[in-house]
Amino acid sequence: MIFRQIYEDGLAQASYFFGCPATGEAMVIDPRRDIDIYLQLAQETNLKIVAVGETHIHADFLSGARELAHATGATLYLSDEGDENWKYRGLEGFKARLLKDGDEWTIGNIRVRAVHTPGHTPEHITFLLYDGKEATDPIIAITGDFIFVGDLGRSDLLEEAAGIKGTAEPGARKLYQSLVRFIEQPDYLQIWPGHGAGSACGKALGALPATTLGYEKRHAWWARAVANYNEEQFVKDLLADQPEPPTYFAVMKRLNRDGMPILGKLPEPPRLTPEAFQNALQEGAVLVDTRDRFAFAGGHISGAINIPTGSMFSTWAGWLLPYDKPLILLAPAEQIETLVRQLIRVGLDHVIGYIPSLEGYAPSELEIVPQVTAEQAHRMWQSGEAVILDVRGLSEYREGHIPNALHIHAGRVVQQAHAIPKDRPVIVHCLAGGRSSTAISALMALGYRNLHNLTGGILAWQEHNFPLESN
Numbered sequence: 001m002i003f004r005q006i007y008e009d010g011l012a013q014a015s016y017f018f019g020c021p022a023t024g025e026a027m028v029i030d031p032r033r034d035i036d037i038y039l040q041l042a043q044e045t046n047l048k049i050v051a052v053g054e055t056h057i058h059a060d061f062l063s064g065a066r067e068l069a070h071a072t073g074a075t076l077y078l079s080d081e082g083d084e085n086w087k088y089r090g091l092e093g094f095k096a097r098l099l100k101d102g103d104e105w106t107i108g109n110i111r112v113r114a115v116h117t118p119g120h121t122p123e124h125i126t127f128l129l130y131d132g133k134e135a136t137d138p139i140i141a142i143t144g145d146f147i148f149v150g151d152l153g154r155s156d157l158l159e160e161a162a163g164i165k166g167t168a169e170p171g172a173r174k175l176y177q178s179l180v181r182f183i184e185q186p187d188y189l190q191i192w193p194g195h196g197a198g199s200a201c202g203k204a205l206g207a208l209p210a211t212t213l214g215y216e217k218r219h220a221w222w223a224r225a226v227a228n229y230n231e232e233q234f235v236k237d238l239l240a241d242q243p244e245p246p247t248y249f250a251v252m253k254r255l256n257r258d259g260m261p262i263l264g265k266l267p268e269p270p271r272l273t274p275e276a277f278q279n280a281l282q283e284g285a286v287l288v289d290t291r292d293r294f295a296f297a298g299g300h301i302s303g304a305i306n307i308p309t310g311s312m313f314s315t316w317a318g319w320l321l322p323y324d325k326p327l328i329l330l331a332p333a334e335q336i337e338t339l340v341r342q343l344i345r346v347g348l349d350h351v352i353g354y355i356p357s358l359e360g361y362a363p364s365e366l367e368i369v370p371q372v373t374a375e376q377a378h379r380m381w382q383s384g385e386a387v388i389l390d391v392r393g394l395s396e397y398r399e400g401h402i403p404n405a406l407h408i409h410a411g412r413v414v415q416q417a418h419a420i421p422k423d424r425p426v427i428v429h430c431l432a433g434g435r436s437s438t439a440i441s442a443l444m445a446l447g448y449r450n451l452h453n454l455t456g457g458i459l460a461w462q463e464h465n466f467p468l469e470s471n
Contacts, residue, residue, distance in 0.1 A: 001110055002045050003140065005192060005209055010033055010342055011061050011197035013208070016192060017143050018129065019047040020108020022245055027051035027077075027107045029127055029142050030194055031064035034266060034341045051107060053077035054336050055144025055194060056124040056272040057086055057256045057456035059249040060201055061159050061314075069094055070262050077105070082123030085164070089349045099125060109133055117182060118238040119175020120145040120153030126182070133141035137186050141213070144194040146178065149206030150220055153194075154242050157201070158393045179226050179331025187214025193380055200249075200315075203242050226434070244409045248318030248346060255347055262347070267340055271284040271333065272353035274360065280352060282327060286321065286445075290331040290339065293437035297453065299358070301330075306441035308434075309335060314435035319411030320442050329354040369440055372452045377387040377427045386452070388423040391439040396431065400468040402461065410439040417446055429461070 006015045017038055026047035028038050042049050048073045052065045056079065069076050073095075079087045079452035080098035088098070097105070101116035105196030117123050126146050145153030155171030158164040163182070190210055197207040204221060217223050225234035272280065281287065281303070289304040290313070291295055296306040307316045309331065321327060327350060329339055336354050345349060346385035358366070372380070380386035381402065388402045391410035401407065408416045410430065420426060420443065428443075428451055430436040440451045454460065 001129070002026070002047065003129075004041060004134070006032075006037055006041075007196070007399040008061075008345070009198075011345060012196045012205070012312045014192070014194055014196065017041050018110065019045060020110050021045070021047070022385075023056045023108030024048055024078060025050045025108045027053060027112070029053045030055055030058070030067060030072075031068050031366060033062050033067055033263070035064045035345050036266070037069045038064075039071065042072075047073050048072075051075050051077055051105075053127060054079070054256075055126065055142065057088070057253060059161055059245070059253050059256075060091040060195075060199065061345050062255050062260055064092065065396060066090075066259065067262055077114075078448055079116075079123040079125045080115070081125065082118065082121065084184055086121060086123045087300065089193070089257060095116065106133060111135065114137070115182070117143070117146040117178040119155050119171055119178050121158065122171075122174070124153075128185075133162050134232070135421060138189055140190045140192060141185070142192050142194075144391055145201050146175075146193075147182075147191050147201050147213075148195060148344070149191070149208045149211045150216070151202040151204045151206070152179075152220075152222055153201055153239065154203065154238070156239060156242055157245055157249060158253075160242075161245040162253050163250060165342070166228055168239060169235060172238045173231065175238065176226070176231050177235045180229070181187055183213065183215075183217055183226065185213055187212065187217065189213040189214065193335065193461045200243050200245055211339040229434075231359060238274065243393055246315060246319050247415060247439065251323055252318075253349060260347065261349065263344065266337070266351065267344070267351060269329070269336065269340065269351040269353045272328065272355055276353065279327065279461070280326065285328050285352060287328050287330060287443070288317070290323065290329060290335070295436055296437060297369035297371065299361075299367075299368055300441075301361070302351065303445045304330065305445055306438055308438075309339065313339065314342040314346050316411070316438055317343055317348055319347055320414060320438065323348065326350045328350040328352060330356075330358070332356050342436075367444065369444075370452045371455045372427060373455055374464050377429075377454050377461070378425060378453075378464065378466050380402050380425060387421055387425050389428045389439075390430075390458075391428060391436055392430050392458075398471055400458075400462075400470045402429075402458070403467055403469045410435040413439045414442050414446065417443060417448075420448070422448060422450055425450055425452055425453050429457045432457040432459055
């Protein structure tokens with residue numbers, strides 16, 4: 001068997017390519033949307049992609065399964081489990097096999113079996129791989145968002161991100177039942193998950209690429225509760241302290257279920273002339289300023305949203321950029337392809353062009369982000385002159401925050417802007433200053449002009465031993 005994990009650091013997302021060299025056939029599981037990497041792998045291994053599968057209807061990225069099937073003519077292997085709300089749609093024009101628990105097929109001499117493992121989502125399946133048609137036990141489990149290294153897929157995303165109320169606890173109980181059944185598999189079974197450290201699909205994902213079932217049964221946080229058949233403790237532990245799910249997850253769920261545009265090739269947005277750029281802004285396009293926070297604070301075009309280049313670009317773009325408006329990138333030409341890839345992975349396809357710099361703009365034509373030191377912030381807070389806005393994650397906030405601080409996650413400031421006052425100074429902070437700059441840019445694009453960034457974040461506040469409280 002040829003087996004490869006393809007890992008995308010920005011979304012902490014893993015996809016899989018495996019095949020049989022004897023027959024020249026291959027299958028891809030959970031592909032991302034920029035599919036050239038799988039076509040290249042097929043060429044390098046002299047294999048033909050004949051099958052493309054998904055473990056579930058994803059929430060954190062836009063799947064490339066349909067894109068890859070369209071490009072190769074491969075058959076889609078998709079779950080037919082779960083309720084009617086989460087049945088795949090929009091499959092017209094594709095060859096598709098809808099899978100039930102226990103269904104099997106072969107990729108050359110590799111036997112593949114679908115196992116229904118609900119909990120993270122109702123339709124979730126795990127793919128078991130048997131190396132050789134006569135093998136009686138599986139060697140690999142591609143578990144998607146079922147079992148991670150050191151963690152499990154959260155059961156509250158349908159409720160928290162998709163807005164389907166009352167699904168978190170029933171999902172946790174289904175996940176418990178799935179685990180009780182699945183741990184009967186051999187301890188040596190290799191677990192190859194859909195995500196690693198940094199993903200919002202769990203709360204304690206490990207950074208290793210894979211694990212074994214036996215190791216997780218001995219050392220994972222859920223091991224004791226499952227071994228003792230303590231369902232109530234398992235449910236309580238699973239639902240506690242999950243990170244805030246990005247708001248774009250609801251969009252991904254819908255598009256991955258119903259279908260998304262087929263790109264055919266990677267978009268290549270043009271460099272815009274000054275006139276075309278100004279016209280696009282006037283018509284409602286959003287400028288995405290990808291410079292670092294210091295450059296943005298020193299001078300930016302009014303209305304721009306600051307999402308610096310880097311591994312987190314996809315996630316912050318999904319959090320804060322609109323899906324119904326065209327986008328323009330402010331970035332050098334050599335970065336555009338990478339940025340476009342990161343955007344289409346979360347369904348932000350409508351990039352109409354880019355500008356490489358702010359050359360030609362006078363300082364008087366640009367806005368700045370006012371900065372305050374920890375000492376200045378402390379005086380303004382102590383006197384009651386300013387409101388403190390903490391844009392860190394909820395777990396960070398609970399561990400220690402400035403007394404009476406307003407807490408809104410940086411990714412949710414647009415949706416919750418009504419809670420932020422405009423009639424007095426608001427000092428915005430995160431841990432060190434990065435997330436607060438991005439949050440400020442989104443609020444300034446809404447018209448806020450009373451915002452100040454706390455230089456150095458709460459770390460600078462702590463260095464001066466200024467007051468903190470926890471809860």
